[in-house]
Amino acid sequence: xxxxxxxTFQAADICSTSxxxxxxxxxxxxxxxxxxxxxxxRIVKNELFTFMKENNIPIPVREILRKKILIVDxxxxxxxxxxxxxRINVRNYDVATSEDGFDAGIMIAQYMPNIIILDLIMPRMxxxxxxxxxxxxxxxxNIKILVLTGYASDKNVKxxxxxxxxxxxxxxxxxxxxxxxxxxxx
Numbered sequence: 001x002x003x004x005x006x007x008t009f010q011a012a013d014i015c016s017t018s019x020x021x022x023x024x025x026x027x028x029x030x031x032x033x034x035x036x037x038x039x040x041x042r043i044v045k046n047e048l049f050t051f052m053k054e055n056n057i058p059i060p061v062r063e064i065l066r067k068k069i070l071i072v073d074x075x076x077x078x079x080x081x082x083x084x085x086x087r088i089n090v091r092n093y094d095v096a097t098s099e100d101g102f103d104a105g106i107m108i109a110q111y112m113p114n115i116i117i118l119d120l121i122m123p124r125m126x127x128x129x130x131x132x133x134x135x136x137x138x139x140x141x142n143i144k145i146l147v148l149t150g151y152a153s154d155k156n157v158k159x160x161x162x163x164x165x166x167x168x169x170x171x172x173x174x175x176x177x178x179x180x181x182x183x184x185x186x
Contacts, residue, residue, distance in 0.1 A: 004045045004112035011043045015057050044139050045112055067186055070113035071097045072104040074122040085175045101125030114186045115144040121151050128163045135164030144185040
């Protein structure tokens with residue numbers, strides 16, 4: 001698993017600047033970060049890259065080549081077949097899976113995916129709640145959400161978009177179509 005959260009020293013190395021400059025950017029509000037219980041700053045990868053783009057700082061190629069996909073579905077067959085297809089047929093993607101919305105919350109913080117393929121109807125925490133939590137959190141709100149559901153009623157589709165889904169598709173779906181949708185979102 002690649003690094004998704006950086007210390008100020010690591011961020012400084014990626015930006016080719018000093019640790020004190022990174023801390024100054026954080027304190028001024030230019031760079032979003034959070035503090036650990038010990039008081040140290042940590043910068044989420046997506047926030048660092050947004051800061052770099054906004055300030056015309058080149059992002060090293062090694063940092064941007066691979067995209068990350070998190071598949072969240074309680075149906076093991078759907079989850080694993082989709083993950084297997086993406087792992088075999090797509091080179092520049094890392095793929096992780098989660099079986100429900102609650103576990104997905106933990107995975108998102110650790111894995112920091114570019115896109116989440118999300119089922120709506122799941123135990124413990126449904127896809128609607130996952131969408132809302134992601135879109136309300138400023139550190140992860142830019143993660144794309146592709147809902148893939150077997151319950152694509154007009155009501156569910158409308159609610160998914162209201163909760164923050166970027167795209168909603170009905171199951172079953174051809175794997176090539178799914179890949180096209182992933183590529184169009186990221």
